[in-house]
Amino acid sequence: MLEAEKISTGYGNGDVIKNLSFIAIKREIYVLLGANGAGKTTTFRAITGILPLSKGRVVVDGIDIWVEPEKAKRKIGYLPEGERVYPDLTVYKNLRFFARIYDVEEERINELLKEFGLEKYKNTKAGYLSRGFRKRLALARALLHNPDILVLDEPFANLDIPTVLSLRDKIFEMLKEGKTILFSTHILSELQNFEGVKCRVGIMKEGRLVLEERLENLLNRISNIEVLFKVDKKQQAKELLEKFGYHVKVESIGVILEVSNYSEEVPAVMKILLTQGINVYEVKPKETPIEKVFTEMTKGD
Template sequence: MSIEVKNISKSYGAQKALDNVSFSVKNGEIVGFLGPNGAGKSTLMKILTTFITADQGKAEVNGNDVITSQKAVQKTVGYLPEHNPLYLDLYVREYLAFNADVYKVHKSRIEEVIQLTGLSTESHKKIGQLSKGYRQRVGLATALLHNPDVLILDEPTTGLDPNQLVEIRDLIKNIGKNKTVFLSTHIMQEVEAICNRVIIINNGKIVTDKKLNTLVQEQQEQTIEVEFDKIVNADTLNDIPNLKTVKNNHGFVWELIFETEQDMRPVVFDFAQEKGLKILQLNLKNKNLEQIFREQTNIK
């Protein structure tokens, strides 16, 4: 396993940030670690990167204990914290050279990470002159300098514009082809685009840990938006089997919510034919990750 977490708990005074958390991450997985603010995400990431210690439990990265083998963990982990710490007065290459000395890696690695993270055109500039997107690239380049097996990224796309989001997303996906990536984010579209597994934490406890496609497919509720060619009474629509709720959005457009895994579109077509109705449009609107997240974390 790349990451192994067993019964980890951590408190700050009376506040319990992590409550008996356990999970494991296999080599090569890209895992999205989700949760509301204050759920315990950053605390766990700091434990995995040896910045802080847990009160109880055990954690290993690449088989190295985060307490008894801290140096070994630090050698195998690349970490980008939420607030990317950079020396703004240093040039990009100068900053990477400084960190290469810290990691004791060959200077040739600097050119490799500059190419990998797309920093070539900006590498002659001071970090303070760079956009937020390129500063994130510098942070990623630094995290990759020592060629770690595991990347831990805490909110890597915070504050980026839409174009920068796509660039950093593609960069992380590319890096994830050869490394284990464990990332925290509030942007659900990023998780859907990058990750193959989702772990959701709420109030310090894991509430969901599943493959992304499994999580979406498991949802029992199915929403169909349908437009008929004339007025339909809500009571008439209630004759459709497995119908949980019905709502008139506007005019002849209805939102039908079914509680079943069965594809109800053919059933709606049969209903319309039986009632002498024509369907002008019909759309299946499955739950996305954001809706699932809100339900799992009880956000109204």
């Protein structure tokens, strides 16, 4: 478990993070969601013991990170934003460098090389790897000492789809192993891929948490989502759906209507259209539920 207790911190010109508190527990994902500049990276630098606090404390499995830093930090694996690896060192030497710091055996390095598909790049300088493989290397490095808590700063940003899927699967795997996972993101739609697992979301604005809620509860808070149905008979679809009480707008590529329960109403609307001979080529929300939450919670006071 990692607990931030009323922490404040900054970079010399006043606190960027102000009186921030949250708890991340075992077998759960805790997400910091916010726009760029909201304070997510600063928060993660503070809770991993990199950035000193002006107020509050961070407790890792009962250990204050500033009272017993070495003991607390051994429980944390930190993946900074971007692909923070040494470009002039080979993949193997990147891992070996940090393995010596944590007194990790050679066997663990080889295990991670295999696990992350890096074996054939073992003697390749990290600077020559693709962004996706540099991210894999950085994550392998964060996991070298088999930490109980993993802190990932914007892990999905600027990655190709195969790497995103691989990273997501790895997060699910680590949850099953009993680890605590924290990650930050500004990619709102990414959160909807974590429905079905224990996941709490803290929405950040200007260094503060403006909302903290379970992901499923966040999605349930939202009603009246606009959904675009790409159809071949727009006017017929409009007239048909209006008979069922929907307010329908016609656009160049289809019709738009509001639903209060996406998962239940969209299949029902699809059935109505298809049974009347109207072809549906694509269905997508004009604004995803999590985007609507984010917009409402971070708009100006």
